[in-house]
Amino acid sequence: IAKAGVPEASRGKLADAARKMFDAGRAVEARSVEINPLVVLADGRVVAADCRMTIDDYAVFRHPELGIEIARELDHPPTPLERIAYRIEQEDHRGTFFFAQMNTQATPASKGLIGFHGAGGGGSMMSMDAIAAEGFTLANFCDTSGNPSVAKVYRAARIILSQPGLVGYFGSGSGVANQEQFWSAYGLAKAFNEMRLDIPAVIRLGGNGEDRAVDILTSACRGLSVKVEGYKKTDPPARIAARFAGLVEERRAGDATLPAWKPRKPARPAFVGNGVSLEVRGGRVWIDPAAWRSNAPAIIARSGGLLRDEGGKPVATVPPEQFATKDNELIACEVECLRDGIGGFFVELDMPELEPAGKGAH
Template identity: 50%
Template sequence: MSKLYEFQSKKLLKEGGIRVPAGDVASSPAEVREIAQRIGKPVVLKIQVWLTGRAGLGGIQFAETSEEAEDAASKMFGMKVKNFVIDKILVEEKLKIKSEYFAGLVIDDSKKSPLLIFSSAGGTGIEEIARSHPENVSQISIDVLTGLREYEARNLIRKTGISGKLLLQLSDVLTKFYKVARHYDARSAEMNPLVLTEDNLVYAADCHLTIDDYAVFRHPELGIEVAREFDRPPTLLEKIAYQVEEKDYRGTFYFFQMAEEVSKDEKLIGFHGAGGGGSMMSMDAVLARGFKLANFCDTSGNPSASKVYRASKIILSQPDIRGYFASGSGVASQEQYHSARGMVKAFHEEKLSIPGVIRLGGNFEEKAIEILGNYLKDIPAKVEGYGRRDSPEFCAQRLEELIKENQSACYEVKSVVDPALPPNCYSFETLTGKLAIDHEKCPDCGTKGCIEACKAEVLKLEDGKPVLSVSPEEAKKGKCTECLACEIFCTFHEQDAIFIHLPIPGLKEYREKIIKKNKA
């Protein structure tokens, strides 16, 4: 689930007609001062993190003047709060609160409907309040076809002992709250506290929304860069990786960095899993050997070879790793030769200088292991392929031995080099890239094996040269599956005339930053 910050959530509530405190988000102490001056009243400063209990972490401060606000902010910016470094502070008017309430909305999977909870005794420790004072807490399952109707909201609040004008105010807020959450496909939402001020107005003093990952594409206005549940802001490399997943529906590509800053004496490796359970078991095997994981990666659900290629390139964009370990489920139904071809292309482009152990268990694993063995002989480092009968523990042991043979050398991130294609080469667009063929080399090809290698049958011979057998539009829509088989065959058996360019937006610039940092 994708979490929104408090300031983002409040913006949505305000647009939905719910009253929120006057204020704005700041990125510097000077901005904090400016916002406090604009408010012209005592203010509260709140760090913007996806955490609860901010007050106990020093993340909520009060100030009577703009000068005090600026001074407090100067101490708050740059704070390390769990996995967050504070770079945003919400500055708001300090409300004069008469009483506090709680409103929370979650999706009840058992009933397959939204569940709205209201408390007239606030929301701090809502579970305990519900146990010890059940008369103060009520809930209702909402029919998504009708939404939360006003009389239902009134009845919900009335059960907690509230009546009169306050009942009407709160019921109006709850119906609007539900509409906001429903419109933005929230899996959970809460206003905690929802407050009544001394001038008898209801405000959402704090609120949080969590958006369904699968609905994020419907809400580009929210600016969610990575539709994943994180306990920290996503790294730049994670953002680059997510773009690959977002734009290619074939299989899953999940990438999460686990050790962005490490010392060079640590046994750091790149991890490439396939399937959740098998990946966890494989991670345990390498961790038991004293390795530290630079990342977690999962390519499963029958990904294309091009997707696995991009995953490998992204894993190899992390400096100072000493080995590459790929292992996951031993019984995956996906064709393992797609993964093998993706890695072969990536490792050759990278001129891989650190050892790799690749365990590909599942359909056609023998063919996949053969591909790895045949086409990774000439790269600087040794890469070994294994199948389901080889345990993750054995494979982890082999990686440890290979790293020792390689004298524990660390990987150096290389620049992304754009392909130097002949100006008049034959080419067509694929679903996520471009396939180019240098027809000037084709007369010297004795086998024309690229045609047989292309199981999707999108290539045919015309005057002794491979060309599209389908329209360019069909190839671009996915008829060309980007299996990489034609390129692998031509590169290693014939004239090296075929190249499939699979760009990764942002990776070239990212690597240049890493290279520059390492040289400094």
Template identity: 45%
Template sequence: MARLYEYQGKQILKEIGVPVPEGGVASTPQEARQIAERIGKPVAVKAQIWATGRFKAGGIKFANDPDGAEKAAEELLGAEVKGFPVEKVLVEERLDVDQEYYVGVIVDDSYKVKGPVVIFSTEGGVDIEEVAETSPEKVSRLNVDIFHGLRLYDAYNLALEVGLKGALLDPIGRAIRGTYELFKRCDARSAEVNPLILTADGKVYAADCRVSVDDASVVRHPELGITVPRESDSPPTEFDQMAWKIEEKDYRGVCFLVQMTPDTEEGGYIGYHAIGGGGALLAADTLVRHGLKLANYADTSGNPTAAKVYRCARLILSQPGLEGYCLLGAVIASQDQWHHAHGLVKAFREELADRPGFPVVILIAGNKEKEALEILREGLKDLPIRLELYGREYIHKLDFVAERMKALVEEYQIEEA
């Protein structure tokens, strides 16, 4: 699922009518200072990253004046917080907090629900799972009928169920309904306001916001600026963006390709290419258990074209410092494997002619397996590479294949040294 940054979610909440703290997003310390000057009161400077627990990790700083805001932004921008590079900060007014609540909307895929579920809790700022386990009386939930949506009285009832009443009922109820509208507007899989804040002067604000957008619906939302609509714990690298271009407008089969590390130049990494989701994970685990380091993770399944396989293989081989290429199709695939063979031959002939001794191990099984292996054998026989080909009799012998890959890599390393 693609994710939005906090400031993006808050912008949409503001459009919907849910109050958010006054503020703005900054990419430089000078911009942070200007925003703080405009606010004219103490501010919070918050690193914009895809992670929770920012405060404990030093990703949220407080400042009493524009000078302090500029200094805080200078410390955060360009730094790493919880492993994420900080490219933007949100500068917003610091709230005088009296009470924290939680509002969330998720998609429940269970057969009993198969729809959105709205969750509200009188205890915010912590994991809702923890609250539900230790204090279930503080949590209310409602399965939403998608034909009617979440009506305002539904939101009121969620708040009433956990003991809210009086003057708070209306602003809290509207914030709950607004969070559902955010979820719906973004075609989200989940949307959270945690915490929803009640200030000392009785006002309600969305103090934080997290949204995960359904990958398949990103095409409907160019305004969100999502470049790679895939689930990830970190922003896409340049490699990831190039990998997505293979898939973006070509729906013939699947090419899932992500970078595992951008630092392959240090050596010891191989390019990893697999066929078949579960088998791909099993094969990757086998290679790692045998001491091999994977520069990337790739899976070309669903009967992709030779052109798609070719583009995938070329991008894998573009990673600097690779010391091998391993394709493990650890399944009897119900797809014509000669398309893989044609794509691989073209990519290898273009990329490996000047890499003598480069190790290539391929395990491929399924429809047209015999023809695929023959295409690979004939198409690559004059390349100066270490090539080993395996068929269906080896899909249950992955440890052996992994050991062969490791041995070839070690031979190559000795030669290169």
């Protein structure tokens, strides 16, 4: 303090302020505390004219007195979608899920507002730069990485698609992720089909099992009205961003009156609520009894050994508490049935905050 040229009369008060700042930060487990500026008034008093304190995310739960809703470094009060995303992350610790809203409208001269879905922080940033360079405005940042569950990726996609006005869905991450990419493909395919996606989607699924992942995503989405394309680690973000821009322009050129994305209820089969039901983590498996009679062998073959037939009815091969933890495998079963045109099997995942009253469209 003396070397900074502070008058001797104020040095003690500044030293006291520094000590109090340290004590205040330590009391709430802050990662950093910044006072800028620290002002010495004409009467000699020392005052913090402005202060910023960042609390360790993992310490927030120990300090309810701070009133922090979401342990994230957001530059704005949390939005309803950010609250939903944070709850999902808190309830499912398989992998990570970060979601932050950025823009609700495209900037002037932009090619449009897009939903962004990354995988891995550094690769996601690079991919965001690539899509921004193509002239698009990002509605959000999203990262599902660290080997996320299928349900977590599905719910992330549902949240992204709860934003109106999107002209496309762009997904790209590190390209060398050490996680099985086919699990993410199952989650995306389920979400895109339930939401009846009608805006172009380009997804880079680089990493372990990428060939299988791209095949799952593209084949499961072939019945949609738009192109859903999958890419691998050898496809750089700049190239797929340019391809995405081409698909958006192609859609506009085909019919200039086509609207941007409008959030909607998820499509649900008619047997949801009426068929055989088995509890699974965060939802329920529904099986149509009529379809089971003809499709049982095919569904069983895709269930990962979790289902069998007993007297013409589907039953689990493992205890209920174990069956409930197999949501990855059961969602995969649903998507594999979809790919092969086999009806009668559906996993209903709870997301009541995103759904208006009543069941989804059939």
